[in-house]
Amino acid sequence: MGSIREVIWSGVLVLVWLIPKASTQLKEPQVPCFFIFGDSLVDNGNNNRMLTLARANYMPYGIDFPQGATGRFTNGRTYVDALAQLLGFQNYIPPYERTRGRAILMGVNYASGAAGIRDETGNNLGDHTSMNQQVNNFGNTVQEMRRFFRGDANALNGYLSKCIFYSGMGSNDYLNNYFMPTFYTTSSDYTAKAFAAVLLQDYSRQLTVIIN
Template sequence: MGSGGAVLSEYVLVVYLLWLTILAGRACSQEAQVPCFFIFGDSLVDNGNNNGILTLARANYRPYGIDFPQGTTGRFTNGRTYVDVLAQLLGFPNYIPPYARTRGSALVRGANFASGASGIRDETGNNLGDHMSMNQQVANFGRAVQQMSRYFRGDFNALNSYLSKCIFYSGMGSNDYLNNYFMPDFYSTGSDYTINAFAAALLQDYSRQLTQLYNFGARKVVVTAVGQIGCIPYQLARYNSNNSSSRCNEDINKAIILFNSGLRKMVDRFNKGQLPAANFVFLDSYQSTKDLVLNARSYGFEVVDKGCCGVGRNNGQITCLPLQQACDDRRKYLFWDAFHPTEVANIVLAKKSYTSKSHSYAYPINIQQLAML
């Protein structure tokens, strides 16, 4: 057989194996509602990308993962993250793997590019060590697109058509405030920018990054607002006296509300013609996390101001240490550690954003409706 025939045979074999992989995945449990799922973000959704880099922002030690079927994987919670639950709701038979361990044909089912401590700005999180910023995550996705193109014989039109059916999730911004703007001993942004100017600068960068994802083929995109981080155990421990342990840091919350408002307007612009054929969904994580606190009892939570695992006031002054004893009944805690929700909280948040008819959670449609487009 000539060299051309050998190349063709190899191509046919690769395509055949690729579709066998996809069909096998669909045959498990239920058929996935979308062909692939790509994830960008920080420690709220990182599932192991930081394990092999020099950073304090890592969770590949017990008791992290204590309730996860595969044990300690690098997830910053006791069990499943928000996107783990969302992947299950979307019908994926397996959890979306971290990009650090995903190459070749496996990429066509999706990958998680998230990195603990990362932000919209490159310098965000440097106080904790190495990480992949949003710019780096987008660049990594660009490399993944190049790899995936091999399985579409370099036909980028076919690849773009495929990617247009996939769900993309991006959750960024928390660390740009926690590990940048409101950390004056390490960063100058707090004195260089007013809260309005900083929100505007973040949104300008974020708009460019999301547009790059669009240019790489993303069409169904979920973007999440920043949660009520002025009320997490870390902030309660730092800013509250012993006599007012339930008082939130409203300076941070006010800054977050500015960013979130601008992000929702950005979604409107994208959907109304700025990015043709794009469908963006805005998740109001600020409202949903606030709801979990205000209506804690109805969700089964008894403790909303302390981490299940941690050190110091509110278990929030130092995050969960290696081999530390966590609380026994984790289902009653909203927070796993100083920063991150428990698995139970992630389940509630994912289910609400997936099916909620209220624009207070998902706007202009929910994730289930986005998947069906």
């Protein structure tokens, strides 16, 4: 059993089905680690120290979150927070901006408010970490993880192959790029169909790099 609650995610009213706490806690996580790529829907603090309008580390954000305004663009948990709990993680997946050492072994959240598939997306709001940069950050994490596996590439690959990867990108490439002709030229450079094709091509390449 559970209950329905109304929450606000990035200015959108969402109905969330709440699962009782006892049914979401497991002794061991179902997967060893969880890596997250995305924008404001799943950002949990990576933009906090950036010079940008895409920040959420102040009230009323976080009014229903135990730690207050952490940088999540919501009043409480994001849906990757909920997913992490359902997977059995005892703690939320930490933001890349302040995560190093053994903590990376359970996964890292690279998401950044205003981020898009294209590097220029979101520049109208200020600094952010684009998908290309998030992919590079993941590469840095993998390099750091090597020392915990004593350079054994097969062991590291085996570990990563059991992890879950979430990526949600693309909305800002329209909201904070294509649909803003006074700031960007993409709507004159591409037809809607051509721009979608370019995004799919770039996104496919980025996901392929993560997999490789």
